[in-house]
Amino acid sequence: MANILQAGTPAPDFSLHVTPDQRLSLNELRGKPVILAFYPADWSPVCGDQMALYNEILPEFQKYGAVLVGVSVDGVWCHAAFAKDRHMHFPLAADFEPKGEVARSYGAYRSEDGVTERALFVIDRNGVIAWSYCSPIAINPGAEGILQALEALPS
Amino acid sequence: MSKLSIAVGAGDHVQGDPAAECGLVEYGDYECPHCARAYPIVKRLQQHFTTSLSFVFRNFPLSQIHPWAEPAAEVAEFAGAHGKFWEMHDLLFENQESLGSALFLKLADRLDLSPSQLQTAITEHMYTAHVRADFSGGVRGGVNGTPTFFINGQRHNGPFDFDVLSNAIEQALSAGKPARRE
Numbered sequence: 511m512a513n514i515l516q517a518g519t520p521a522p523d524f525s526l527h528v529t530p531d532q533r534l535s536l537n538e539l540r541g542k543p544v545i546l547a548f549y550p551a552d553w554s555p556v557c558g559d560q561m562a563l564y565n566e567i568l569p570e571f572q573k574y575g576a577v578l579v580g581v582s583v584d585g586v587w588c589h590a591a592f593a594k595d596r597h598m599h600f601p602l603a604a605d606f607e608p609k610g611e612v613a614r615s616y617g618a619y620r621s622e623d624g625v626t627e628r629a630l631f632v633i634d635r636n637g638v639i640a641w642s643y644c645s646p647i648a649i650n651p652g653a654e655g656i657l658q659a660l661e662a663l664p665s
Numbered sequence: 666m667s668k669l670s671i672a673v674g675a676g677d678h679v680q681g682d683p684a685a686e687c688g689l690v691e692y693g694d695y696e697c698p699h700c701a702r703a704y705p706i707v708k709r710l711q712q713h714f715t716t717s718l719s720f721v722f723r724n725f726p727l728s729q730i731h732p733w734a735e736p737a738a739e740v741a742e743f744a745g746a747h748g749k750f751w752e753m754h755d756l757l758f759e760n761q762e763s764l765g766s767a768l769f770l771k772l773a774d775r776l777d778l779s780p781s782q783l784q785t786a787i788t789e790h791m792y793t794a795h796v797r798a799d800f801s802g803g804v805r806g807g808v809n810g811t812p813t814f815f816i817n818g819q820r821h822n823g824p825f826d827f828d829v830l831s832n833a834i835e836q837a838l839s840a841g842k843p844a845r846r847e
Contacts, residue, residue, distance in 0.1 A: 599729075652807045652808060654670075
């Protein structure tokens with residue numbers, strides 16, 4: 511498993527497409543806790559996969575004022591179709607070109623597979639990583655760790 | 666990351682002896698095809714382990730992808746309030762392909778429950794809080810999709826076919842009764 515960036519490290523900034531004509535930069539979110547959820551691919555064949563789960567519990571994240579961003583190497587059109595199909599209410603960022611560059615900067619890229627790890631980062635209001643976790647690729651880590659990390663952030 | 670956060674208690678629907686040596690808890694969604702696949706497997710496990718296994722079902726409706734999951738969960742809770750949770754639970758899974766208001770009323774009628782009371786319960790969200798509480802407890806306890814099983818309070822990772830689950834239950838049984846039951 512990759513060595514992902516650990517708590518205490520400033521979160522590398524990025525600017526990625528979240529829709530065909532819109533980009534999202536981490537900088538823009540300064541002042542709010544950010545949950546970065548890297549996941550291997552859209553269209554995972556199970557219900558209640560990781561992103562669907564986070565979509566369901568978005569209100570719990572929002573209680574902490576947190577913003578959730580999903581990141582995979584899928585392109586914007588793929589994300590758009592996936593988000594529409596699953597009724598996603600949070601942005602999916604396309605780490606598409608150069609492929610996996612943002613994931614690499616977080617230590618969360620799997621060169622052997624060409625996809626990102628299943629890695630979670632909770633970034634505090636000042637842009638510093640407060641918690642990170644890399645799950646075995648086949649295991650959906652759920653949301654418990656994220657919620658605990660958000661709870662532990664100074665308000 | 667993988668322990669049942671809320672102990673089995675009075676608010677739960679339990680089949681079998683709550684003090685049985687092994688407690689199986691499922692977080693499920695009535696519209697999830699994987700949960701429908703797990704439904705007969707749980708029945709087989711219950712037949713196989715008889716009195717040494719108790720079974721609890723908690724709601725984890727993924728309503729963004731399954732529009733009937735939340736109402737179905739409320740229908741089961743309504744039936745539960747009238748002592749017919751498990752009858753409704755079974756019927757909902759057995760009729761998963763036709764979930765919807767018409768089916769809910771038909772099933773209520775079939776179980777001698779008042780369809781009009783059911784309608785009121787749904788429109789007034791009488792059981793929404795219960796379903797949401799199950800959901801939130803699940804999220805805190807590491808439920809990561811549906812179905813998620815806990816065996817004596819530990820999350821079961823991996824497949825949920827009969828052989829895998831029965832092996833896991835055997836192991837829990839041979840590990841003996843834990844000092845602190847979850």
